Amino acid sequence: MKPPPFGYRAPVTLDEALDALAARPSGKVLAGGQSLIPLLNMRLAAPPELVDINRVAELDTLHVGDGGVRVGALARHTRVERSAAAAAVQPLLRRALRHVAHPVIRNRGTVVGSLAHADPAAELPAVLAVLDGTVDAASTRGRRTIPAADFFVGPLEPALEPGELAVSAYFPAAPPRTGTAFMETARRHGDYAIAGVAAVVTLDDDLRVSAARAGYLGISATPLVLDLTGAAGPHGDWTAAAAHVRDTVDPVADIHAGAAYRRHLTGVLTERALKRAAAEALRKAED
């Protein structure tokens, strides 16, 4: 289990990184490496060249503003997880990050890398999707902002062009009177989830449900986002919302769980997460 040979560049500026990617568009970006290097070690990936961005200091950023959290391409999971400011602006981020593998992996893995890996069983894609976040991509041709809904094209397939680097991700802040919850069921603590849900519930001034959304991981080829506002109704019938989800989803089966169990589990987690998010929304509204 040793990686196949590859060319290697270790740029120190973003421009150099983009030049390197432009020169070898089939090259792969190496950031935290916690997903890429296992694939290399198993020789399931054999990129001709790696562009190692670990020395590009300008990508090691975490900006927290009132509007949201912008995470640079080199910010490790642990850094984001520990940021009280980020947790205050968008609590879902920390809640989901605590489910990402194990602490040692989070020390090295990056948030943007996880998004760009686009594993449908991973936590962060579902979070970005349910929040309608965005990914900023750059290449020598320029920069663009890709909405989450367009970013996840298929399993392990992000909407990045050859030569393009995901430089940051933006997680919008929670609106007022909004609660969030993240829940997942994994076979072992720290494993990829059998199913998981990131729930966001917003109340109006009269404490009625004005928005209820859920982002799912582990059940489809890309993160699935469902707007459950209608299904839950203004008074938050979470059981009905869960039933709606059970009827809607079409989960995939794998060696850890069949489709029927995943469907059932998705319903259970939906109801639990929405309840918890709604309770938090209510607390915030009453504050």
Added chain:
Amino acid sequence: MGEAREDTREDTFEDTREDTFDVALTVNGAHRTARVPARRLLSDLLRHDLGLTGTHVGCEHGVCGCCTVLLDGDPVRSCLMLAVTASGHEVTTVEGLAAPDGTPSPVQRAFRECHGLQCGFCTPGFLCTVTALLRETPRPTQDQVLEGISGNLCRCTGYQNIVASVHRAADLIARSAEEGEA
């Protein structure tokens, strides 16, 4: 399949002699250098190029935790890191946990006192992980201990005595801090 393989070959095997890179890093306080191909894993650099075989390799896909070392003080999987990426950084391996005079660290002592190891293969990874855990959280709760070591597999101990060792190490560290103050 065959075609894809051909492509890969042309791209990567124009000449099977690989480029090599100079790597310079601090390992257990000592400046070390080596010249290695880009694909050399940090675990292999430590074990085979630098002869520090205390860091073990149990899965080479980042799950077992045997190869955990401290990179600038934080535990990381050395099998999931290229040696070239580690260049310029500071690495601590199990060989560097004891005091310079050879006195075992509190974590090492605790594992011995509590029978926290059997075959010893996973042990260096646990020791590095726990050393960092207790630096971060000197008085961990039971749940914090479990979470802290949750990325390290042990097939021998059933974790019972490893958990006990972590608590014991916390005691030893606290005691030596008290003695230091007194």
Added chain:
Amino acid sequence: MGTRVFGEPVRRREDGRLLTGRGRYLDDLGRDALAAAFVRSPHAHARITDIDVSEALDVDGLVAVYTFEDLPGRIGERLPLLIPHPALTHGRTGYPLARDVVRHVGEPVAMVVARDRYLAEDAAERVRVDYEPLPAVVGIEAASRAERLVHDDVPGNVGAVLVQETGDAAAAIRAAPHVLEFRLAIERSASMPLEGRGVYARWDADDGSLRVYSSTQASTGVRAAIAARLGLPTGKVEVIAPDVGGGFGVKIVHPWPEEILVPWAARLLDREIKWTEDRREHFVSAAHERGQLQDVRVGFDGDGRVLGLDVRIRHDHGAYTPYGIIIPIVTSTQLLGPYKIGAYRAEVVSLYTNTLIVTPYRGAGRPQGVFCMERTMDRIARHLGLDRADVRAANLIQPDEFPYDQGLTFQDGRPLIYDSGDYPELLRKAKAMIGWDGFGAERAAAASRGRRLGIGLGVYVEGTGVGPYEGGHVEIDTAGRVHVSTGLTSQGQGHETVFAQIAAAELGVPIGDVHVTTGDTRRFGYAVGTFASRAAVMSGNAIALACRKVRDKALRIAAEALEADPRDLDITDGVVHVRGDVSAAVPLRTVAVLSNPLRYAFDEETARATQFAVGRPVTEPPIAAGEEPGLEGRDYYSPVRSTFAAGAHAAVVEVDPDTAEIAILRYAVVHDCGRLINPMVVEGQIHGGVAQGIGGALYERMAYDESGQLLNASFMDFLMPYATEIPRIRTGHLETPSPLNPLGIKGAGEAGVIPVSAVIASAVEDAEGVRVDAMPLSPDALHTLRQRAAADPSLIVRAE
């Protein structure tokens, strides 16, 4: 008497090096050796039509590539069938490198030797093998149907049929007031030590000798096999098991293909070669265990006493049978557990499949047997509406019934006679530790808060310390150091400590003076190996016997020096002295000097042993008749049959009514392995076993698809428990000494794992009220059970 060391929780002597990175595991050796890698079959069943290595030859750093065609003489012969058994009528083994046909994914097809492992893998990737795929046989049902064959010349895919019976089970069942019939299933798991296998060979061309390091549980067996295959005298082959990163059974198999090929190539090339198995290789080319289907018929009376039991065991042994049929033999015999079963018949059918070979993994067939018997006990209790513990109690062998002859033949070919035990006390203690009697109230209180709890238990007997023998050698040197060696190997069990405890206690020396070597043929050439919970019993007793010889000799020599009667002498803290008179004393280091009459002194101490210093009468030879120079002794322990340890486990589980997740809230173990040498070490063994048992009960399985691909060949998907999955384990001990051996001990290595699946199944069934017949039990499986029970009331179990 000295400091008491036997029975004490002495801290481990191996830990110093293991905690500081100074352990020497296989891959830590041979830094300059060439690396081997293997091309392995990607197909479960295929004919090899062509192998083209030409592309591999382009890799810079390649040294050699070998296929079956390159293997001369005995190197290319089929691997040995290690344990032939008369019932194994169709035993088959593979070739070191596949010849014509591959029969499981991972079977080695070609060996590559290169400058390092990276390059070896590059070259292996470039070896082109053309396969003509053949239909694969996967799973016990498919093997039984035999629509396809794994081996053309093995009809029905049946390797062995073995029937054992005592009494007329069919008649007893016919006559019984109650009869139940059901099927049970256990899936595959694997030993999965964190260090894989590995071999490192050094050929000394000048000396014509070979040194091989192997991560093995049987260094003497590896040596015998290598010597035979390479045509070398045994004395020219040294095999050393260095520090070994766990074994749990898988490393008892030998020789592995790699253990022949690496030394052979090292000699051929006259270069050091090392092969370190990686994790993916380990999943598909080492060995698995556990997979069985069991069809049970049981007849019993109204008190739950079993009158007749008939079990048909279908065992999946994979593509080849190098280890014979030990596992299903163990299942069918140890299934009886601590119980008196009126009449019993077991039929074992051992089947070929196109999957990895099946060889012992800790427990070695016992977890399946205990699962069968304990599920049967629970079935009976539910059927009769009785307490599950009471049904067990009604069937237990009583303490005054030992030795108890079960009337069968055990895995060592010897009668299944239990030597000692107190099973009712084990059950009583386990119930007390888990809170069995008060559990009704606990369950009700939890239920009122919407929580669903269940309790379960399991009792087992484990035959340990199987023969044929082990030996021990003890030598006291002139510095007073005691060197103890035994041929069997260590994989983390703490042998360096417990054998030192035995030696220190027997000899009356400080434990710090004792140095233990295991698994090194340079030190001890005769041995069987480490398996079947036998190391402490076999080598422990052999070392004790060797120590007694040395002690006697020391007393004889000291008596002469002290002009005393040896019967009046004792040894304390390494000093021989007249009992009650410490002034009349001589240290063992001096006795060691005196034991070796010298012509040439090399220091002042040894001058005492030279011919002008020793005061033996000139009419007698310097070494008395029957004596040998040196303060050393060797002895062997060879028991007439196994000794039987036992235990009872109990657990409380909680199941999530919605997600079907299963959590173990409490786990209790009561264990009886006779006299304890080191309770700390024994507890450690139990802890580890229980964790592996929990893995097998809730997490671990080998997910083969119908084409024979292993879908979860990584630690991502083969779910070994982390600390977060293992509850706190409470342990209690009972000490019923074995009357069979001098130390009164029984084996402990496998105990923890044996009843866990049975206990968890019992507890989950209790929590859910839904029958549990198959393990492991995932949340999905439990959810599916709930759905099925909702549609089929026959799957619902009655309350006690």
